[in-house]
Amino acid sequence: MHLNLAYRWFCRLGLDGSVPDHSTFSKNRHGRFRESDLLRRLFESVLQRCIDEGLVGGEGFAVDASLIQADASDRTRVPGAAGPPADAAGRAVEEYLAVLDDAAFGAATEVTPKFIAPADPATRWTAAHRGPAFFAYSANYLVDTDNAIIVDVEATTAIRQAEVLAAKRMVERSLEGFDLYPAKLIGDTAYGTAEMLNWLVNEHGIEPHIPVFDKSQHADGTFSRDDFAYDHKRDCYICPAGKQLRQRQKIYRLPRPLVDRNGMMRYRASKLDCHNCSLKPQCCPNAPARKIPRSIHEGARDLARDIAKTEAYRTSRCQRKKVEMLFAHLKRILRLDRLRLRGPNGARDEFHLAATAQNLRKLAILVPAAPPMPAG
Numbered sequence: 001m002h003l004n005l006a007y008r009w010f011c012r013l014g015l016d017g018s019v020p021d022h023s024t025f026s027k028n029r030h031g032r033f034r035e036s037d038l039l040r041r042l043f044e045s046v047l048q049r050c051i052d053e054g055l056v057g058g059e060g061f062a063v064d065a066s067l068i069q070a071d072a073s074d075r076t077r078v079p080g081a082a083g084p085p086a087d088a089a090g091r092a093v094e095e096y097l098a099v100l101d102d103a104a105f106g107a108a109t110e111v112t113p114k115f116i117a118p119a120d121p122a123t124r125w126t127a128a129h130r131g132p133a134f135f136a137y138s139a140n141y142l143v144d145t146d147n148a149i150i151v152d153v154e155a156t157t158a159i160r161q162a163e164v165l166a167a168k169r170m171v172e173r174s175l176e177g178f179d180l181y182p183a184k185l186i187g188d189t190a191y192g193t194a195e196m197l198n199w200l201v202n203e204h205g206i207e208p209h210i211p212v213f214d215k216s217q218h219a220d221g222t223f224s225r226d227d228f229a230y231d232h233k234r235d236c237y238i239c240p241a242g243k244q245l246r247q248r249q250k251i252y253r254l255p256r257p258l259v260d261r262n263g264m265m266r267y268r269a270s271k272l273d274c275h276n277c278s279l280k281p282q283c284c285p286n287a288p289a290r291k292i293p294r295s296i297h298e299g300a301r302d303l304a305r306d307i308a309k310t311e312a313y314r315t316s317r318c319q320r321k322k323v324e325m326l327f328a329h330l331k332r333i334l335r336l337d338r339l340r341l342r343g344p345n346g347a348r349d350e351f352h353l354a355a356t357a358q359n360l361r362k363l364a365i366l367v368p369a370a371p372p373m374p375a376g
């Protein structure tokens with residue numbers, strides 16, 4: 001700014017105006033404007049402009065998360081079980097302590113991380129696509145599928161549970177803040193948990209264009225749950241031999257709850273049926289009778305499975321690429337493959353600035369510029 005007139009003009013400084021000290025930026029970011037949530041408001045005002053220009057359809061949203069490397073060296077890492085060193089101090093450490101109970105950071109999982117970065121303990125030691133592990137935060141984007149405008153952005157720790165929570169927070173914020181009520185949400189398997197699908201279908205009436213997260217497939221050649229048909233009317237499964245599997249056939253002295261603490265119900269075949277069945281070696285070779293677990297949210301999972309067979313779902317698969325392309329642009333063109341700032345607030349600031357820049361770029365491309373004012 002001392003040397004470049006264009007920078008002076010951009011900052012509205014005259015030729016002899018004094019240039020602020022370089023530390024003003026960090027002082028403003030960490031102190032003066034922290035409480036005002038300035039960058040969030042900047043992002044929202046640009047989004048509002050996109051909505052006003054008719055660039056946001058609001059019919060379909062896509063959600064995804066991408067790992068962004070943190071500004072933390074893996075050479076100084078310490079074992080996670082030991083926790084941050086007692087002498088670790090600084091703003092990033094204070095922010096780490098402040099988010100320990102936040103479900104998007106410290107409370108996202110009870111699993112102890114393998115390593116901790118003393119310089120930025122809120123980062124997570126993780127790996128993408130079986131590559132080498134590194135310290136990272138997750139950038140979460142909620143994108144409108146019409147023009148790939150970013151409708152919301154959130155920074156979380158790099159773990160699936162936190163990313164699912166971020167998706168919920170972003171959908172709720174877009175409903176409350178901008179009255180955007182999407183008919184469908186597109187996402188990958190990470191968002192296909194029973195609880196998330198139930199939240200979308202039964203609490204918000206949003207169609208899940210999401211593959212169901214399902215670990216029921218058997219790799220050993222025995223029948224998987226797909227081989228059993230659920231009969232809604234009679235509330236039972238019908239096995240390949242045509243027998244019924246019902247909830248609880250045993251009688252206990254003290255009645256036990258039908259739903260366990262993970263929200264699962266058990267449907268059991270009769271021991272007599274299985275004992276006399278010629279299909280038993282393909283069904284339950286090591287158990288007296290077959291049992292099938294069913295989530296209390298299975299209705300929402302069934303709806304997601306039905307949607308996955310439609311033509312609209314195939315279109316959604318292509319639309320999901322829009323959010324992936326935004327992450328590729330974020331890393332390759334905006335060069336945000338590694339954060340410059342530390343702590344959850346640093347990640348949040350950088351992700352908001354980047355998402356704002358990406359939306360401004362879309363505005364510049366899609367909205368025709370006003371004709372120049374006639375001279376004189």
Ligand code: SF4
Pocket residue numbers: 239240241242243269273274275277278279280283284289290
């Ligand atoms: S083993 Fe039992 S559950 Fe399996 S197919 Fe035979 S009767 Fe049905």
